[in-house]
Amino acid sequence: MKPLVAIVGRPNVGKSTLFNRLAGRRLALVEDEPGVTRDRHYADAQWGDRAFTLIDTGGFVPGEKDSLLKQVREQAQLAVEECDVILFVTDGRAGLTSADEAVAGLLRKSGKPVVVAANKLDNASDSMQALSGEFFRMGLGEVMPLSAEHALGVPQLVEAVLDRL
Numbered sequence: 001m002k003p004l005v006a007i008v009g010r011p012n013v014g015k016s017t018l019f020n021r022l023a024g025r026r027l028a029l030v031e032d033e034p035g036v037t038r039d040r041h042y043a044d045a046q047w048g049d050r051a052f053t054l055i056d057t058g059g060f061v062p063g064e065k066d067s068l069l070k071q072v073r074e075q076a077q078l079a080v081e082e083c084d085v086i087l088f089v090t091d092g093r094a095g096l097t098s099a100d101e102a103v104a105g106l107l108r109k110s111g112k113p114v115v116v117a118a119n120k121l122d123n124a125s126d127s128m129q130a131l132s133g134e135f136f137r138m139g140l141g142e143v144m145p146l147s148a149e150h151a152l153g154v155p156q157l158v159e160a161v162l163d164r165l
């Protein structure tokens with residue numbers, strides 16, 4: 001079985017954009033038990049001679065009784081249980097939010113290897129700002145600048161993930 005890498009983070013940070021960029025052959029859309037877990041997309045990914053399976057932890061379901069925070073935490077918890085490495089995506093433009101901090105707390109406790117990406121850093125000056133502190137203070141190590149949309153920082157990010165497998 002290939003190593004499992006889960007992409008986690010609050011809604012709208014760019015998880016699916018990153019997933020689509022890294023995914024080769026799409027495996028399946030897995031619909032889990034309603035109310036317990038939510039849709040997860042699995043894909044094969046290949047990087048040089050390294051293969052892994054990528055999971056896009058989707059979602060927030062608007063209008064459900066569970067709060068956004070609870071849903072995001074639940075997704076992160078499932079990822080922790082299931083995966084070998086967590087790829088934690090944040091929005092480098094929006095900055096740190098309480099949902100990010102909730103996920104970070106859970107990931108710190110898990111002891112699982114985590115790679116943190118600050119996404120939406122579409123140019124170099126954006127990067128400087130985001131990396132100068134607040135995400136680093138989550139205590140999950142280095143924060144890697146990323147623009148999933150423009151494919152910036154992707155090789156560095158994947159190398160960091162593979163280093164932790």
Ligand code: GDP
Pocket residue numbers: 009010011012013014015016017018119120121122146147148149150
């Ligand atoms: P998810 O909810 O975390 O899966 O986020 P999505 O991948 O659906 O992306 C949410 C929004 O952010 C979409 O409008 C994307 O086009 C946008 N987005 C994703 N990555 C980037 C990026 O690197 N730069 C910018 N500027 N926007 C991005």
Ligand code: MG
Pocket residue numbers: 015016017057058
């Ligand atoms: Mg998504």
